[in-house]
Amino acid sequence: MSDSTIQHNEDSRDVTFRVHRFNPQVDSKPYFDDYTIRLEKGITVLRALNYIKEHVDASLTFRAFCQAGICGSCAMRVNNMSKLACTTQVWDELDKCREPGIIKVEPLRNLPLIKDLVVEMDPLVEKMKGYSNWVDSKMPEENWGRKEFPVSEAEFLKYDKATDCILCASCVSECTILRANKQYVSPAVLLKSYRMNVDSRDSMHEQRLAGLVKDHGVWDCTHCYRCQESCVKHIPIMDAIHGIREEAIAERGVKDTSGARHAEAFMEDIGKKGKLVEATLPIRTNGVVWTMKNLLPMAFKMVLKRRTPPPPPLVKSTKDIEKFRAEFREMSGHVAKDHAKKSGE
């Protein structure tokens, strides 16, 4: 036999899949089942699950459709990270196991559980509707089909990456804000919103933006970058989120929302003092009354527990700091100019 066949046989081993199980008709709470099967190198997690379903336990339930990484059905958590089972190699996962040889498989987080590895996707669809995740064409519908909008390659490139999104919801599952607040807009919906907002054929930028800056919107993101890390299509989701924020500040001004004021206060501190003055940040973001009402009790507790940050020391201006401030001013200037140019287009 050829060398490759021998190689092939050596590259097989027993692998255990520790799979999240829950049948709402029978179980009061989820549990894990271990399935140990012999696998050959080169097999994907989805193929392994299919094998378990066909040969070991027919009741094991998960979604799968295209098996080629384009439909987004089989997103699940493998070894504590949301990803597509169909594009994930078992052998790669073996390196990431917390317990050697045991691959943990769980459903996506932040969406209601239906059964085993299947979660309810409707909340995501509802959010897409809520934030108008569609192009509302500048062309009246009765004129459709007659002529193209001219679109430059440069404009196409603005939304090209964002249109890679297959709505697999891996980012939704990994989002740390959603863990705390299920009403939060979600990274996928922000990405889609951004994609619509940079499309010159769309007629409702303003309206969509107005929705995005409200509560549970774009300002709630804390830049943890988990969405971007987990994106199965490697889309720079955070660029989209920053893009929406920049647009919001440029077009709606900073007085408009607490999120924008928060960003402005940050800028001001860094620009003038080179450090963040955390004590007064809430006041500048949400005003005195809101801060007294919402944060003062916590501030007292923090003082009692000695958790308050000390007042920032005065920073003596050195050559380097001056240089940094100049660069910062120049950068801010560029951003402002970009926005002026964008809104002028």
Added chain:
Amino acid sequence: MKPFDIVIVGGGGAGLYAAMEAMKTNPGLNIAVLSKIYPNRSHTSAAQGGANAALANKAKDDTVEMHIFDTIKGSDYLADQDAVEVLCSEAPKIIRELENMGTPWSRLEDNTIAQRPFGGAGRPRCCYCADKTGHTILQTLYEQCLRKGVFFFNEYFALDLCVDGSRSRGLIAMNIKTGRIEAFPAKTVIFATGGYAKMYWNRSSNAAGNTGDGQAIAYRAGISLKDMEFVQFHPTGLRKSGLLVTEGARGEGGYLVNALGERFMSRYAPEKMELGPRDLVSRSLETEILEGRGFDSPAGKYLHLDLRHLGPELIKSRLPQIREMCMYFEGVDPIDEPIPVRPTAHYSMGGIDTDNFGRTGMEGVYAAGECGCVSVHGANRLGGNSLLDILVFGRIAGRAAAEEAGKFNPSPISETEVTAKELELRSFMQPSGHYERYGSLREDLGHTLGMNVGIYREATKIRQGIEEIATLKERFSHVRVFDSGDVYNTNLLQVLELRNMLDLAETVAAGALVREESRGSHTRTDFPTRDDINWHRHTTYTLEGTGPRLGFKPVVMGRYELQERTY
């Protein structure tokens, strides 16, 4: 329960376009889209290459007329010429319409929609968005349906039509999330459930769910199917998984190379080379492998698709998904290494027999897209014409159903009918002495079809295939569903899908046996030439007793006379 005006089964390109157009035609209608998956997961998303339309953005001398001719010639003259005329003349309008509603097409330097060459086409007329065209079209249509407030029943599996004499009253479906069997009384039903090429299972590029559900439901209800023997094999499936490498890879200039290092297409299509039509290129690959000029590996024999000379820049910008797929599923980066490929079952030209308005043999029932057979693809579909088909005929069916919906008031679907369905499904879960597992049946079906009713066909082999399918059907009667729960029972679902595939497999094999000629994707080694005198006609299949009764239908001709098909 008040009947729906239109129930659309399937949420891919054809179903969504039908829904949108129906709402546009009459915004007051009560329309429901049933889909066994979330519509944005549909297999439309897997179409990478693009959609043909004679926009003449790239080649200024391209015309609708040339598109018509290429399509008819590509079909090996089995397409109905009036239907092809509809397809191609509607093409520029529908591509612009998609553009107007937000589809992110790639662009040319003059800011118009980009076009590229595709197999069997005389001009570069395939409109694309990188190599994610189907995905972006599907997203756009889904977004627009959400905008318009189309009513979706997501994760509902259609079971059977309810028929009143010659007319449908709607259908019965299972809510997958609850397991409940529900009635959908409807004035009109549109089937848009996609193709049936997954019956070739491991030898197919299709999604797991492309099991011909709509065709099987229609067939069981007495509606005729057409041209089922024509299954297109795509030349470049990945060696291990059968997953597809788009024709766009050859459109961009990729070479097909055998183990001797030859660009072997020079033997089969000296002029068009790698951009010959799919049936011809698939046969060429198969011949190279059969004659021993393929590469060998534990995962089977294969050939090379070489993109290296295109350079990293082009591969990264125009074929990024393909590159990713090759790396995930084959461990090969096409920038550095050739891609191992072999032909894979890819598209079903056959389907529910419809006229140019999507109307089937049963009043009130329509079909569109790969699920239907108008026929615009005849014996062989051209690359870039399937997305076009679902858009054009999805829209037409939506409009036709909307216009008809007001004219009929069906009698309701009774509780008894629903209960009968429940009992039928329950029976799969009853323990019996000897039982079969659906998984192995499914694999056996794919194997027997691939071996006996694949690219090269021959009477004795097809007969063997027919026997084996009969045995599989017998074995299916012992299949047991082990998951007896109601909630999200994918075990039951996959068994029902297998039943649909088995019903349709019989028609594919029966058609392959009866058609004693070679035409398009159907190649009989015992009848190696096209026989226009006896076989320039469509085959039809109607369920009689437990098997298909075959019939024939003339091909609608037009200004193009029969010619020998060379490239």
